[in-house]
Amino acid sequence: MEARQIREGIFWMGAVDWDRRLFDSLIPLPDGTSYNAYLVKGSSKTALLDTIDPSMYHQLEAQLASMERLDYVVAHHAEQDHSGSIPAVLAKYPKASAVCSPKCKPMLIDLLNVAEERIITVDDGDAIDLGGRTLKFVHAPWVHWPETMLTYVPEDKILFTCDFLGSHLATSELFSTGRPREREAAKRYFAEIMMPFSNLIVKNLDRIEGLDVDVVAPSHGPVVSDPGYITDCYREWSAGPMRNKVCLPYVSMHGSTRLMVDALVSALVSRGVAVERFELTGSDLGNVAMSLVDAATVVIGAPTVLGGAHPAAAHIALLANALRPRTKFVSVLCSYGWGGRAVEQISGLIGNLRAEVLEPVVCKGLPRSQDLQAIERLADQIAAKHRELGLV
């Protein structure tokens, strides 16, 4: 794909990765992604903001073919999908410097072998004059690494946000069109990447909403020409109300745990509580992550394997713990064969969740009447807790 103009002298460069299906060897990418770099030209100097994943560097190289001179490569974030082609760009332009935050500098050296003498660091609020155009740097730690910064170009009212406010979405559209698919891609991206930093996201939103911004240009997904739309979404997802909803990921080996899950779903629905149920051997983890954004309660269904929690259930517990959703209540449904420590194991894996633990339901083999009654009581408790929070 050729470079595409956003404003006179400002271009999208990069690559749309239509076929990528996994990020970090973990995150599903059902809609692919893009790696957005941007070229900003002033009357005297030119800067490239971020690069792209090195697997697609040939596309950026072709877009830069007619550029004889480049003065700066701004590294907003050291992760390889954006900074991985910096060594190649610096090799192509021997007089160019990499520009980054002080925390990013050692990362560029450690992760990418960038020569120290090629790196300039900038503090929060520093600016570089390109000639009629200014790069003003805004440090934004933890969206989603500690070294992250953004670049604001006040003359054009464009904020380049790197991962922040982005989405994993491969599309031929340069600008967001407002389609529901784009909102879902942005929510999925928030859930998988930004959710662990919800508190810091609110602070960073406050900071950037003090800027006069017409366009948000992230490093994944389409450019957003309605900044209020995406910042409102982020506020809702990071600090908005929880929903009267149970996120119910589970796995079942011979059907007993599934019967428990069936019973809980029926009991919750009859009490007016919504349920998002995920059979873990066939579910997209991104959908589970999206459910965790605003589900007031999480219940994990797990049989035992060799005396411990089924590894698929342990995996989702570990993932939920890493994503740190704002979940208020948590519980476990467990069917075991001859004993085991599945509930204790899962409880031990979710220490980051500041959630009240509701009495788990544990049964041997098939759930019997007393187990089904315990599930009814769990549903009663969940509905009552949601009512207390004003969610019903």
Ligand code: FEO
């Ligand atoms: Fe898109 Fe954190 O890299």
